[in-house]
Amino acid sequence: xxxxxxxxxxxxxxxxxxxxxxxxxxxxxxxxxxxxxxxxxxxxxxxxxxxxxxxxxxxxxxxxxxxxxxxxxxxxxxxxxxxx
Numbered sequence: 128x129x130x131x132x133x134x135x136x137x138x139x140x141x142x143x144x145x146x147x148x149x150x151x152x153x154x155x156x157x158x159x160x161x162x163x164x165x166x167x168x169x170x171x172x173x174x175x176x177x178x179x180x181x182x183x184x185x186x187x188x189x190x191x192x193x194x195x196x197x198x199x200x201x202x203x204x205x206x207x208x209x210x211x
Contacts (some may be wrong), residue, residue, distance in 0.1 A: 131156045139211065141198050146191050150201070154182065157210045179208035 128136070134153050138145065151161065159174040159182065174182040182204060187193055205211045 135211065138198070138202070141195065141202065143192070143195065145193050145198060147187055147193055148191070150184075150193050157205065176208070176210075179210060180204065 134149060134156065137149070138153055154174045155161075157176070158178075159176045162173045162175050164171055164173060170186045170188060172184050172186050174184070176182075182201060184197060184201070187197075202211070
């Protein structure tokens with residue numbers, strides 16, 4: 128099992144300790160590109176896939192762990208797009 132496959136499997140288990148960096152790596156592995164939001168973008172991050180939709184998220188702070196409801200939303204969108 129490759130690192131990418133392990134990361135996808137970990138994401139699908141919806142762990143409570145999934146970090147922002149892991150989510151960014153996962154989205155990049157699935158073909159998403161992070162789009163700069165400009166000077167006043169704040170913690171809002173957008174990820175664009177040329178064939179799938181846009182995923183718009185808030186970067187978690189002060190902790191680096193992605194909230195469970197965000198994980199569920201991203202998981203649902205990736206499933207709907209056929210990427211998982």
